[in-house]
Amino acid sequence: MDIAGRVALLTGASGGIGGALGRRLIAAGARVAFAYGSHSEEAEQLVAEANDAGLDAVAPAGDLADPGTPARLVGETVEALGPINILISNAGYSVRQEYTDVDPRAWERTLAVNLRAPFLLAQAVLPGMVERGWGRVLFMSSVAAFTGGVVGPHYAASKAGLHGLLHHLAPRVAGHGVTVNAVAPALIEGTRMLPAAPDGGPALPIPVGRYGRPEEVADLSMAVLRNGYLTDQVLGLDGGIHPR
């Protein structure tokens, strides 16, 4: 189950959770494509850190709202690093809107980035993983998929859609050494989605009493990637907000 030497495509590498996960992948010896949307500096920094550790890495750019981007990212990764063993579909778009205000544009973009792109990425990499007999696909969901959350109906629906997607895919590839799972975090600070806890702590009741940290999401994600017997699961990481 060693990650060392595996080729990983990580989307949203320029974000808070992506940065933490990228550093865990480097520490594990993976060769990573750190995909980003607009923040090139953060992604190039990860490439530099990987290179310093003696690992090949690239930072492909692309807007995942464009239906052509997933295949292009996969193609660029394969060309630079070789066949993809690990897909971490972590990029996410969230614009907070009341259900009364969500317009078709916000709906379409949210569903395109958060649900269509993860599907197109998985569709592009899974056949090769099956052929080679080893693979990992991990989607970054959210507690909003279970509770509805605070961002809006478009965001909650996009994340809940990931669960149906993984439940469809996982059994079809499970017999070929390929796992498909999701991590569903909540309220992770140190990200652009949630920059920092306000003074006095979180406004929402969280049983653990604080916001989560990107490193905690990265730790759980790495455990999922290392485990060949865990598949077709959504793992909550939410400080106890949503017991299941």
Ligand SMILES: NC(=O)c1ccc[n+]([C@@H]2O[C@H](COP(=O)([O-])OP(=O)(O)OC[C@H]3O[C@@H](n4cnc5c(N)ncnc54)[C@H](OP(=O)(O)O)[C@@H]3O)[C@@H](O)[C@H]2O)c1
């Ligand atoms: N933070 C939380 O509390 C929380 C809770 C539950 C779930 N999540 C999920 O965790 C994942 C990571 O988010 P984060 O918390 O690390 O937030 P973040 O710091 O805002 O990072 C979001 C990442 O997604 C990328 N992205 C957004 N729209 C994109 C697009 N159209 N095309 C390509 N890339 C795009 C961003 O790239 P650029 O910045 O380069 O454009 C960035 O790398 C997301 O799926 C999010 O929904 C976060």
